[in-house]
Amino acid sequence: MSLMLIIFPVVMAAVTFSVPSNRWRPWLLPLGAMGHLVLVLWVILRAAPGDPGTALGGWLALDALGKLVTVFLSVLFFLCSLYAPGYLALRSDRPNRVFCANIFIVQAMMTLVTLSHHLGLMWVAMEATTLASAPLLYFNHNSRSLEATWKYLLIGSVGIALALFGSFFLAYASLKAGLQSELLFDQLVKDAPRLSTPWLHAAFVLLFVGYGTKMGLAPMHTWKPDAYGEAPGIVGTLLAGGVTSCAFLAILRIYQICRAGADAEFAREIMIFMGLLSMAVAAVFMVRQRDIKRMLAYSSVEHMGILVLGIGVGGVAAYGALLHLINNGLTKGVLFLSAGNIHRAYGSKITDDVQGAIQRVPLSGSLFLAGFLAITGSPPFGPFVSEFTILNGAIGSGQYLAGGVFLLLLGIVFIGMGATVLAVVQGTPSDQGKANSFRDSVATGLPILLFMAIVLLLGLYIPPPLESLLRDAAAFLEVKR
């Protein structure tokens, strides 16, 4: 059954590709995304408790962690797809055949990553997301998007090649121990205490660097501001919320193997350090940032740092990190899509030209401001709860230094990002800004409003089904097997 979750979007991609009308094709996106969401919920609700839903001889399985990320990805994809028809109608000058079909392929490959219980297959799927999303970045077909796509493709491919090297090292760790080196996740977790330690360590480092590149952790983040800066808002959301979450899941898989091998300390120290480093680098580049989309890219670097920091701290913070995965992805939806609307309204994304967004596009402007408050961890929004949980975990387990630096960096980011965001939303729009005919509409506003509503809801109340998914996933991650 879980195989259907991957086949369905691939079929939708083929259907989308064969539709000749540039005008009607984008409507297949919400349709297909809704189908995918229904399918995901059906598979998960139908699965008996404790049934891993394996397929292909254990290569695919829907474990607690996979369930959480799959549901999240499907919801994110659905909300994004609602935005697509409105956006692509504004861009009717550009052919969107490849764009629409590739969005479905990216969704299929992301689902494959979450379901993969074979590290080789996971690698193939992860690289496929890079390749399938490259044409999405190049949607605007100008020299800037060309440069961004080239960097994204090359850095992403080289980074992920290192992850392949790391996967081979992991296989060698079991070969050295005289075990069957099949790279099956469940087998590796079971064998973990007997794996050859030096090879396991080397494998962790390479895999962390490789998938960390894909996730955009500093100092492997250099492609990110360029790629997110030039991508359409909807692609930015899918990359910042979806693909990075998949790469994070890949790192979690490796972490689980290290943990089962009583090597958690080694992995955790690296994760705490890299997490704080990413936050620090992002904070430096966010202060006085004039390009609003690049600012969002650095915000993504920061939040990727928060995710690995949470896992590194462990305990309650691991739960917080999983919750933050969802909060960050959904809030990025608010920010990227509203920034996309503002970009469209002004024909620029530099703060020198963009002022008074609340007057010019009231809905997008206020959502951009609210999204900023949410992502920087202001109550009552979702990220506040998850960031607070991570801090709580750090302090509770006596890791005061990590907790203190975390808090300090959050403060710097708040100030740095706030200066840019306030410059955008306040003031009066320039004459150039008024010239454009773009106005807020239901098609480009409602999806952002939905994103915002869920982010707000998650800050006030976590629905019991999500709560149980989160608890299961955190227990699955933290339990000693």
Next chain:
Amino acid sequence: MAPFLDPLLIVALALNFVALGVSRIRGVINAVALQGILLGILALFVHSEIGIRGILLVGGTICLKGFVIPRFLVHALREANIQHEVTPVVNYMNSILLGAVGTGLAMVFSSTLPLADTHKGLLLVPASLATVWTGFLMLTTRKKAIMQVLGYLLLENGIFLFGLLLLEAMPLLVEVGVLLDLFTGVFVMGIIIHHISREFASISTEHLTELKE
């Protein structure tokens, strides 16, 4: 282990230096293609018994790394209609020198690695590390986009060499997936190179400097 293994690996290593040292892009493509063919043949020698699976893999590797991808790159080169010089940032002599230092370090480093007993003293691991190093060298010290693709291919070749140790353990589906990703990757990069050459009338990545802080 078959007696042919080490000589073949030495040829593969020598090709790294050819790739670093020749000045015409066609020459580099040929060197990388030849190395791809060698890798396929090597797979035959690493393991004594080779089933239908192995034959398929060897065939696929030789076909893709030796012929399809190089053909495609030559085509991209002709299409882009550019000067056929490599234009390195670090000159050829220094590149070869750096390559030699890297290869030497790879030899020393591999002798300290805790390898399985059957793999001790094999040239396979140092050759793998040296090729990965050469790939990185080419990725960072060459200006033209097509040379960076070739660097990426060398990097993949190096990883493939290490993968030969695990040939029995790796399922065919994964190997095929890796090859398919490699092919699609180069294909997409080729398309982007085509667009770069059309946009800038050159495929030098020196033009790609508009996006920065």
